[in-house]
Amino acid sequence: MDTLYLDYCATTPLRPEVLREMVSVYETQFGNPSSLHEEGRKAKQTVELARARIAQCLDAKPTEVIFTSSGTEANNLAIFGALAEYLQTPTASGDGIHVITSELEHPAAKNCFRRLERLGVDVTWLPVPESGVIRVSDLEKALRDNTKLVSVMMANNEVGTLQPVADIAALCRPRGILVHTDAVQAVGKIPVSFRQLGVDLLTCSAHKFYGPKGLGILIATRRAKLQPILFGGGQERGLRSSTENVPAIHGAAVALDLALGELAQESKRLSALRDQLADEIALHVPDVLHTVSGWPTLPHVLHICLADVLGEAVLLELDRMGVHVSAGSACSAGTAEPSAVLQAMGVDPRYIHGSLRISLGRETHAEDIPRFVQALHTTVHQLRGKLTR
Ligand SMILES: Cc1ncc(COP(=O)(O)O)c(C=O)c1O
Known part of the structure; x- marks a missing residue:
């Protein structure tokens, strides 16, 4: 894989x-x-x-x-x-x-x-x-x-x-x-x-x-x-x-x-992919908060918060499928506490634990977007299913 x-x-x-x-x-x-x-x-x-x-x-x-x-x-x-x-x-x-x-x-x-x-x-x-x-x-x-x-x-x-x-x-x-x-x-x-x-x-x-x-x-x-x-x-x-x-x-x-x-070209390419990713997630994964909208951000970063799941659980499940993202910041990961930044931003408690940072780069291509969204959809569906069972 x-x-x-x-x-x-x-x-x-x-x-x-x-x-x-x-x-x-x-x-x-x-x-x-x-x-x-x-x-x-x-x-x-x-x-x-x-x-x-x-x-x-x-x-x-x-x-x-x-x-x-x-x-x-x-x-x-x-x-x-x-x-x-x-x-x-x-x-x-x-x-x-x-x-x-x-x-x-x-x-x-x-x-x-x-x-x-x-x-x-x-x-x-x-x-x-x-x-x-x-x-x-x-x-x-x-x-x-x-x-x-x-x-x-x-x-x-x-x-x-x-x-x-x-x-x-x-x-x-x-x-x-x-x-x-x-x-x-x-x-x-x-x-x-x-x-x-x-x-x-x-x-x-x-x-x-x-x-x-x-x-x-x-x-x-x-x-x-x-x-x-x-x-x-x-x-x-x-x-x-x-x-x-x-x-x-x-x-x-x-x-x-x-x-x-290659900055000008790459940032244009990556921000288009990032926007496509955001749209596809909004379309296929229910109950997602796009943490930042309407403010200037890095062109290659998308941060989302998923309701009723733990970001770490999503990360580990995606990892099993060969997909590597971060539940917030990798540098401060490994803690059960929600991120201090998200707390400071006042993110809704239902969403704050489901934090996921997706950051794109030189090896990210258009065909990766549907693969990621499919993997995220499956993962979130499974994890939420376990919750309600
Ligand atoms: C904003 C920021 N500052 C500092 C660092 C630390 O840099 P280094 O890994 O080179 O010590 C990082 C690493 O993730 C970072 O994201």
């Missing part, structure tokens, strides 16, 4: 052409970029070429690009690195400063703010309206004289909604407040210009755009006055010590370039 992978928000397969490029780097450039000899210089050149390529793709300066081991690490560096100067009092207390984030964030940002709260930092959690889109007016009301950082993600990893990050930056910049955005789900899927967004810190992760796992990118302005959170050999201008992962860095640059080259 052919499997049908519809979980591209969780991760994407490495593109074969990226793998080939990475293998070539493994084979021909094993040097340490910090070594002064030729092997080292070759590896260093590969890193710097990748940095320039990524900077160009994201409309940033090469000096603003910092390589990390993941999106999670890039978020940690952005948040703790930007606030380091306030956290280094003898009592390690963040007393006296205020930061703002949202209930929408991925745990890779959310848990940084929970940690800051424990360090004494005053954190405002912006509410998530029913739309799944943060209200700039809520942010404006939350701003204070001692607000130092605002962090709001660019595209949500569960429901796919796009957040008004440029408007948030426009509000914060004149007040001297730093803005971070976790753009892990957005980069490679929708156009992202670091300059036009006007943020100070932006996080990406290569495995979401058909690049290697274990390679994150943080873009940071000089204004952010970032300080390191890892201490060691001083690589990445002292901001992220440890020997660079040269093949992955090269792979990330190649993958991003390829993703942006």
